[in-house]
Amino acid sequence: MEVSPEKPAKENGLYAAIGGDPKVLFDHLLEDPSRYPSGTDVLLQEMIQGRSDLCPEELQLLDQATLEYAQTPSPKRRRPQPPPPPKRAPEVDPWEL
Numbered sequence: 001m002e003v004s005p006e007k008p009a010k011e012n013g014l015y016a017a018i019g020g021d022p023k024v025l026f027d028h029l030l031e032d033p034s035r036y037p038s039g040t041d042v043l044l045q046e047m048i049q050g051r052s053d054l055c056p057e058e059l060q061l062l063d064q065a066t067l068e069y070a071q072t073p074s075p076k077r078r079r080p081q082p083p084p085p086p087k088r089a090p091e092v093d094p095w096e097l
Contacts, residue, residue: 013059013063014063014066014067015059015062015063015065015066016059020062022044022047024069025040025065025066025069026044026045026048028069028072029044029065032072035068035072036064036065036068037061037065039061040061040062043058043062044065
């Protein structure tokens with residue numbers, strides 16, 4: 001049985017496993033920067049500009065940002081209220097006519 005070599009570091013990690021998009025994380029970071037580790041903003045900006053050669057520490061930072069994004073509840077969406085039931089005509093007793 002042949003063992004495949006370990007994948008390069010840039011393909012490992014949570015961010016890579018879910019096929020992350022740095023633009024999505026960066027938009028979320030802009031909404032609430034205090035939720036993200038220091039340096040995440042700069043790293044995401046560099047990735048948006050095309051940087052892909054990340055060191056293990058940067059990959060860990062990216063995974064932490066991905067976890068933060070995944071743990072943040074999505075905004076509650078209002079569901080449209082169903083229309084009220086149609087008004088019924090008052091019942092008429094046929095013997096009263």
